[in-house]
Amino acid sequence: MSDRPHPVLIGIAALVYLFLMLPLVIVVGAALSDTTYLTFPPQGLSLRWFQNIFEISAFRRTIVTSLQIALLGTLIALLIGIPAAYALNRFRIELPKWLGTLFVLPILVPEIVFGFALLKSLTVGTGAPIFLSLLIGHTLIVLPYVVRVISASLASFDFSIEEAAISLGSAPVKTFFTIVLPNVRAGVIAAFILAFITSLNDVSVSLFLTGPGISTLPIQILAHVEQFFDPTVASVSVLLMFLTVAVMAIVERTLGLTFLAK
Amino acid sequence: MTARRFWRRSGATGWALTAPATLAVIGFLIVPIAAVIAGTFMDPRGAFAPYIAYFNSGFRTTVLFRTLQISAFTTIISLIFGFMTAYVVSRAPGKLKSLLIVAAVFPLLTGVVVRAFAWLIILGRNGILNQTLLSLGIVNEPLEMLYTQGAVVVGMVYLFVPLMVLSLVGVLENIPKDVLQASSSLGASPMATFWQVLLPLAVPGLIVGAVLVFTGSFTAYATPQLLGGERQTVLATLLQQRAMVSFDWVGASTIATIMTVITISIVLAMSHIARRINPMAT
């Protein structure tokens, strides 16, 4: 009954949400403006700045690279992260505790330091191709999300179900795919999405791992902003937001939105 | 039969399953970073020469203190507003609550570059804020808001408030309802319950949130780069300049080491404190 917070608190929370939403609304408005400079509210509605994105080859290329890296990096992270998350939960007693900490290290150490370290030892040290370095870097920064989200799913998984399947004659590996994995499906989807978006938005690691001809979209945006002050970047931003909304809609359909809050 | 063999091998199976991820983290993260750190101690001028050089440079120490200052401001502001907002969100009725959570998740999933860029449009010399202030006659000349410490802090708060809100909503929801009800049944007014029960129980969560925001803003790159520029150089932007513009590998490595040491020590110290004072632990 008397659960309702003080009106002043409600007012402050409303202002905080306004503070969170307004800048994004402004970006959308600016993207739709017909002017050659950034302005809000938009003067004359036009989609020409969206068209402009695809006319600038640097944007075209980096969008493709970013999507490639995000998809590949996420898949590799799932490939090595799912078995790790499974083992951490299933063999909790047999495996040392620090192993769990090891997999969160990539978000514990400053990302920008990690990017620099990779540049120094991998790209410069071994002469590895830039695309490969970029892929390795992104795989590692999304690995903690994969391990943590799937671990959380597995934590509520009753492993006696797996034992029941094995006792009924199902081989362990087959059991993993037919019994365990379907039960943590929601976790895998959430991990995929979180990892994909994290990779797509990454700046700090990519900053060092770009080179002639290869760059990611956020790095290209940074470079563009420093030279031009036209609505192209606003349009790219809207495109990225649109992608985020699409992803959230998929999550909503499959898992319910509150899932993301965890 | 199969099951029995499976059980007996379990320890080894566990190691085998974690091996690829373990090797990836060791090979591509720990070794390269260890190499960066080790490199700074193998300077021909002496083991600590790069650090002596760093702290002898007025500019670089200023950058370090500026970074700490910006992070501290960001953390405090995010903590205060994040907590108040999280409190309101956690008390909201079901439907509204999930809507508010989504509204906090959305900016979080929008990239840092986009979110910094939004403030570039707002705070610029010809930006929306200046246009508004000019047209309202509040100022006669556009204010120089960009490339100030305030601009960086605003951008950072914008970056981290959603994170703070979400993590604190989790903390507040984890406080059992019946403990709060017990408090009011014993005659505590809503204010007394807040100060004497809710807040003390939320402290470990507040510490975790603060660490998250502090280390995040301490190492952020895109926001200070776009909103602070060269005038508000921070450690992250300095590191990038040293490495990519000046090709000063030793200097960059020194900055990287300082950032790593500070970040890891804060995380370890605070998680130790949070664990020690966490009353829910047992």
Next chain:
Amino acid sequence: MTQPLDINAVSAHYGTTKVLEDLSLSVQAGELVSLLGASGCGKTTTLRLIAGFLAPTSGSISLGGRDLTRLPTHKRDIGLVFQNYALFPHLSVLDNVAFGLKQRGIGADERRKRAMAMLERVGLAPLAERAPGALSGGQKQRVALARALVIEPPLLMFDEPLSNLDAKLRVDMRVEIRQLQRANGTTSVYVTHDQEEAFSISDRVAIMNAGRLMQFDRPEVLYRRPANTFVARFVGFENIIPLKVVARDGDIVVAETAGMRLRLPQSLFGQIPDTFLLATRPDGLVVSTDPAAEGLSAQLGLRTYLGRAYQYQCETPAGHLIANGSLTTPLEAGTNVKLVPMPEQCTILAAEDAR
């Protein structure tokens, strides 16, 4: 100090679900009343309404003549013992107990003295400085009890306080609760789903079902004279036999079911209506192998061993009945017997809500 509680025609609806319908209940000063029923019967809702965590849709609640209905919880002055103890994890045992005193503006020294005295009474004084997390379930429950008692509330309420304890401790704790309650003479409301617990601890018990009060009386009355079939089944009258009076001969009433006749002494039951239900526990039906015995013919089914007796599932023309038989002569399934009701172990129910 101690005050009567009056619940007056209270209803509570969540949206369209009626959780509580027109409940009226008076608890006398110093009395301990249990609210007993299965989960979802409305007993916890009633407690939360009295505590002020919920607001009734209609009706009123008053304590010692003071209307509580619109008062926020913290002004109601009610001691509450929670199912999960709800101890403050960040405060020591002593500070937990002193919390309510602090809210009442009592000075630190006096607080400490009174809280220590209360901990002494529940036997936890040596643990005063411990954190609640370090205590066992029984100790936590004692702290919760001390915390509620120390503020000397005019009303004390218990929400399934023993359900998280093991069986042995449960029995010890309920004796302890009853003794403390008696000693203080505090009016108390005790919510439980455990019939034995409710009967053993209470002055009166309110049996609830589907948001309604089914019967409110002393345990002895509930146990021997349930008012309706719901309460009868609830307290273990597993056999309910519909009967029709065919003859009345002085004190003896002859009643018939499925062609079988029973004789019942009217003086035991008061007025017996023309159609009624005869309810007995399995103990009240004697299994007789004498074909001449006057009772219900039955064929025995599954036999189970209860320790004090054998129990038989029986098929009779009047339906499925359960009877207990002696330990000396176990009978095989399929045996044809007579089931003879023992009048002093039976009760009579009105026929309106048959089955």
